[in-house]
Each structure stands twice: as structure tokens, then as C-alpha cells.
Amino acid sequence: MHIAFRLLIPVAGLLAAAVAHAASPAELEKKIHALLDQDKIYASLPGDDFLALGEDFVLPDGGKTVTSLALAAPGGAFDPRDLEKIPAATLGYEAKWCVERFKYYNLDWDITGLRLTSLDPEAKKYPWLVIMNGGAANVYEFYVDLKSQPGWGQFLAQKLNVLIVSIPGNFKYGGWPMPIKDETRQPAYLLDRELPLAESHVRNAIFTNRLIMKGLEQLVMKNTTGDIFMIGHSTSGELAWLSYEYPALAARLKGRFLGWGSGGPARAHALQSAKEPDAKDSEGGMGAMKPLELLNRRDAAGYAHGYSGWLNPLYEPGMSHLQIGQKWMEAEGVRRPMFKQPLQDMEHSAAGWSKKGEVERQIEVLLAKTGNPWGIDLDEVSKDLFSTAFTRMDTANQIVWCVGHYDRNHWLPEDPTKAWEYFLAKEFRLKNPNAKVRIIVWDVPMTHYGHVEKPKQLAAAFYSVVRWFK
């Protein structure tokens, strides 16, 4: 049977079941809590329950003010500072755009955060949700969907305080007008000036997770107070796990972990490789090593494999996955960076550990080529390389991974015990025998990008999960 057809049957079943019954928000939350209360590695929230979520997540203006702002900007790349001008009562939260400049490896870097302080007085009872984009994304996809309709962050902020972080380089005022493949499309490591290509190349080559953590810690510590959840999407799952090693952040995490398409540290890939050598992609799936200065650039073909599903807002009946991927690349081609640094990719996998010497060699070559006018100290970079190979895994006592049914790099509905998150949950249980370690699956045909597919429902689901934590 053709794979697409085989997948359509359960999808149709899931969607049909989804409309059969609609429970109240309180009933739904009770169900989520009951699932999480079970001492099981994973539990699934049925599709109808998931789709019924969000009834009580209403935006004061229906989201139209933000949508109008986005639709008026070329490529939807509206200026986040303009959000600060919108009355909080219109949004349901107070928006503040935060730019933190920090120094690392003797270079300046900018990291940004869109802070949404909820108007709900109850919000202060819960930790801040710090959402960190994955490799090729940024703030936009966590705030508006692919049609610039209200996004996950807007819904979340109706009841919780939210900080949406774009890692250095991944946000640019006005976005990137040039094609994704254009070599001049480079990360905006500094927001107040363009960088020469040679400097971009050097920066790409030294873009370690430790570098990002430095900015992330500064951003979170200066712009939020109280407890936090670090929700690292995709590649930034590494950041969430590294955060527990930063005393100031760890004190505010209080042993809680909340994942969304987050996976685990690269270190765990190596453990899986040793324990389950036949597991799919056990080392983390890094392909052949590329020159560190050259970005991995997104394309429709890449996004057709698992990321572009039928819940994608751009999906229309009859479309193939590839067509959805193409529309996605077009719609988000300006405001979304659509690139990822090879080093960041390497540090998200165990497959690159044998290449540490080559990484250093390439950095050395780039520094020699430019004359290193910045005074970058290779020793400092070297000691940071592959920090994700050493991430502690005994740092959390309440762990919940949330995954979409079709987030195939994280969940395998046809054989959950072979899923990456399943392996992680087993490992974390082993290392934290007294911890509550759970996976909760949203049983709708949602992908790794569920936050742009069903943002309202996902926000409500997360709200309930957050309230389950002690």
C-alpha cells in the first residue's frame, strides 16, 4: 500500500473521532491530569479531547490587531517593537520586545525575546514559559501562525506569562528579502548592523550552544522573575537541558522540565547508540560534515518529510506534503531565517563527536583567513565544543515531554517503544528514580510544528500540563 494512503486511514479516523464529543475545559484538564498522574512512560490524549481544548482561550480582539500588523508588513515580518504600542487590554497581555547584547568569544551578539506578560492575575502563580525556537525558526512562528493568524504564544499569554526567545542570528528586523539559498542571507547576529560575509562565516563556525546559553541566561535573568519553564523546541531542546547547569536558572527551574518537540541532550543519543545500536538514527542523524561557515538551508523537500502535514494552516485538500512545504517556504521566506549553523546541528547529535579536531581545524583556518581582528581565542571556543555531550541528566524531578502524534523524530505511534522520547523517558527514569517522568501525546495528526497547526488547542493543553506540575 502506498505510504501516504496508509497514513491517511488513521488520520481520517483520528479526525473523525475528534469531532465526536466536546468536553468542558475543566473536564479536559481533569483528563490530562489523570493521564499524567499515571505512573506510565507515556499516555495519549485522544484527538477529540485535544481538538476540544482551548474554548476558554479567547483573545480579546480575536487576534486581529496583531494579524493586521503582520499582514501589512512585507513577508509578514512586522516589527515586534510595534506590539508594545498596542494596548494590553486589546491583546490580553502586555508585550515587550527585549534585545540583550552580550559578549562571547570577544564578539558582541544580540539575543531577542518577545515578552508577553499576561493580564490574567493568576498567571503569576505559574512559572514563566520561556519558549526557544528550533534551528531555522524564530519568534514569529511561536507568535503567529503561517497565515499570520494568532499563534501559540498569543493563546498561552492569555493565562500564562510567556517569553519567546529567538536565538542569536535568527531574528532580523524586516526579515531577509533575498532567497533562502542566497549566500548573502546570513544570520543577524547583531541587530544594528550588517556583518561582512567573512565575519558571518567566522561567527557561524563558532556558534556553540554555550554561546547561546550565555545570551539566554542574560535574557531570562534580566527580563523575568520567579519560576520558569525552559521549553526548547527541536534543536533548542539542548538549551533547556543545559539550563539546569546554570545555577541562577536552575534555582528558578526547580527541577521541572517541560518539553515540546524537545527530545533530550545529544549525550543521550550516544547512550542510545550504545544500548540500542539498531535503533533508528540513534546517534542523532547528523549527515556528512559540511564546512562550518556554510549554513544548512531549508527547502520544501526537506520540510515535506514529516514537518508538513494536514493540519498545517497552508494545507488545502489535494495537496501533497511537498506542496505544503513549498507554500510554507514561500509564506515564511522573509521573516523566518530558514538556515541553521552546521556546528549547532553537530552539537545536537552524537555523530559529530569524532570530528572535534576537524571542527577546530576549520575554525583555525577561518581565523587565519580573516586575520582574526576580533581576537577570538580558539582555546575558549574549544572548551565549549560539544558541551551537549556532557549535559547532566539527573537535574529534574518532574519531567513531561509533550509530543504530536506525527512528530516522527520524537514519536512513533505505530511502535511507541521505539520512539526517541520513549528512550529518553526510560533513561531519565533510570537516572532519576524518584522523579515523575512522563510523555503525553496529542493524538491528532499533528507534527513537530503543532504550534503552527493547532496553536489554540496546544496552548490550552500546555496550560493544563503546567498546572499539573507541583
Next chain:
Amino acid sequence: MKLSLLSAFAAALLLAGRSLAGPSIPELLDQDKPFVMLAETDFRALHLTLPDGGKHVTNLALAAPGGAFDPRDVAKIDPQLLGYKADWFVERYTRYNLPWDITGLRLTSNDPGAKNYPWLVIMNGGAANVYEFFIDLKNRPGWGQYLAQKRNVLIVTIPGNFRYGGWDKPIAERDPAFLLDRDLTPDEALVYNSVFTNRVIFQGLKQMLMKNTTGDLLLIGHSTSGELPHLAQGDPELKARLNGRFLGWGSGGPVRVKSVITAKHEADPKYKPAPTLTGGGGGDDGGARKWTEPGEFWLNSLARRTPAVYSRVYSRWSNPLYEPGDSVLDIATKWLDVEGRRRANFKQPLEDLEHSDNFYMKGEVEVGIERALKKTGNPWGVNLEDVQKDLCSTSFSPAEGYRTMVWCVGKLDGHWNAIYPAAGGDVGIAAEYRLRNPKAKIRVIGWDLNVTHYAHVEVPEQLAAAIIDVTAWMMKQGS
């Protein structure tokens, strides 16, 4: 006239007690070259004397079964007879919730000038211990005794490698003596061996140094312990006492630098490894080793020394046990026979693994430790999360902050290339340090005679005199 000048020059040389075939050590080191070599005749002419000719220590060793004399007895000998005051130190420390012992034989020189030089801290390679740096294979005066005539010396034995009275058991059956006051149970040995990281050793080393020496240091890590001086460069307290100096003896470089060199070779389509006289390699199989082959407790499967292993490149004609007609296997067989008791003659896989580029093995190592802890029930509360943080530390050693570096190498050592010296291992490593420390004086000096990685037991007196000259040169470079 010319003749009389020459005669006067010759006379002056004779008066100086030494006639040189080539440049002296300081003259060689003054040359800013990738490597230099001291002529054999000049090396052999190097000379030092011991007040009693070394006989008190030799008698002590000859009286002990297997030569495994108690180092505490050396401390009872009158320093005037030795030329130095001997002290034996055992430092106990805790890492991974386990107690460990590290030992040091401190030789404080009677020479009042010694205090003007850094302590020479000698750290044994993987399968050795204090003995081979203090006496030779025939119990005659060793390298450390000669060095201590002019320099303060501390000979460190890494945890596990020294045992009072040596080992009764055959090499194939013995366990490291991680604690000196009792033998470990099999379960303990399994866990200790499995978590024997360079960080464990380094913690003990630092404690030993901070408590038992003062002032500047030169850390001489022989062979596998060549990693330790580079780890020290990353420790603020020890870095301050190293003062930007590095002195190598059969030391090579840290895994980090070696992996960069490998990457450069792989990236260079023109690169071809130079042929070597020795066939390269040392006692182990290096990169070709199948680490996990021994099974699920492979971290407990020690590399045991055998004549076959020691005949490859370690046993040659300068070995004190060599007799005309001996094959290299004969030499090695005698070596392991005479040193079968007091020398550890084993090496932990993890220590070895961390001495070559095996970062990719980190997951396998963790799982191996996990198995060991599970099997034993882990009554000690060893936290695997603490251990994993330490793994592969040698891949992250700093390579900057140096002012004066000298590698000393024997011609038949695998660290040298007797056919193509410019392609020698330590020459390549030094070149990397030159890149990273452009203002530093970085030298490699080869001893141009048939001595191996174990020249400290082959020509200890001359090697000591050479090292004394090298350290004198190093100190003249300032800090």
C-alpha cells in the same frame, strides 16, 4: 699561531671537563628551529655523581623481594649519603564518592642552587610507577636520584600503580592498589577501574603538589601521563606555578592537539605518513584497538604488559638488561621478569582511551560504567553523572598560555622519527603549539643515540644531566 690558538681552545675544553662534538644543549635550544639534536658523543659525555655512588638505595632494593623496597625506608637514609632528602607521601582524596591514594617520593636536593629552579615533577606512564624513575632495571641509581643532585624532584605514582611490597600475583591476575591500606574486593576493582579518568588522577596530583611542594613547577608527564601537564595548564592554581613552562619527556601532546593534527592530515590530499624506523606505536594498539571486545565489563579489562608488547619499540640495546646476542624479545622478557613484582605492568582501558581520540566512545564508556555500578549495586553511591562530566577531558586541554616549551625525545622513541625527524610526532605537536603561542620559545630536542621511550632506565645519568641543562636554559628564558 693558529696551532697555538687551537691548542689553547682544546686545553680549555679539557679543563672544562668536556669536549663537544657539536653545539651544547643551551646552544641548540637557542636555535629557533622545529627540532634540534644533541650529538651522541655529547650526550654520552654528560655526567653527574652521587655521594655514595647510589649504593645505599641499591642495597635497599636488592634486599627486597622483587626489588620492591619500601620507599619510606629511603627517607631513613642520611641525606648526605644520597645528595637529597627523601620523603614519601601518600595523599588520600575522594572523587566520585570513592577514596583514592596517590603517592609521591619527594627528593629535596642538598644543592642550595636547586631552589632557584622549579620542582621537577615526574609522573609515571600507564603501566609504571615510582621505581623506574628512581632506580634502573638492575637497581642501580636511576634518573630521579641523579636529577636530585641539582634539582628538587617529586616522583608521582598515579593511583593504583604503587603497592607496598609489589604484587605477588602474576601480571595477568593482579589489580591496581587504589588504596594502600587494603586490597579491593573484585566488585570494588571493577568499579574503580571503570571510573579511572584522567580527572581522578589530576585531582590527586594537584593535592600532592599543593601540599608537598612550593614555588614553580615543571610537570613531566611520561607517556600516558603526558596528558596531565596539559590538564594542569587549565587549573588556575597550577597554571600560576607552571608559569607558562612545559617540559616533556616521552610526553607527546594532549588528545585535543593530536586530534587537530589528525584533522589537518586528513584535510591535506598531499599528506602521506612518513615511514618510521620503529614502525610507530607504543605498548598498545592505539586507534586500532577494539575497546569493547572483552565484553560488557570491558572497562575492567586491563591492558597487561607482555614481552611481545614490550619488544615492539621499548626494548632496545641501551636497556640495562641487554646482553650481546639478545633479541628485543629477549630483552623484554627479562624486563618483565625483573620488574614483574614492583612494577604495575597494567593499564586501565579508560585511561588509555582518554589518551587517544576516542571522544566518540563516550556513550559506550558511560554504559560500561552503568553496567559496573548495576552489577555491584553501587554501595558507594558513585554518581554516574559526575563521572560522565569528567570523561574525555583530554579532548579539551588548553593549548595556549605557554612561554617556554621543550620536548625531549630519544631517537628510538615513537615520539621521534629517526628517518625523517621533521615528521616526528613531538615535532608535529610542537608545531601546533607554535601556532597557538606565537611568542613562546618552543623547542624539540632529540638525543641522537639509540635510546627509546624508556631512556630514563637506559641512560639515567646522562638523561638527568641533559634535563638539568634543559631546565637551566628554560629558566634563562624568563617567565
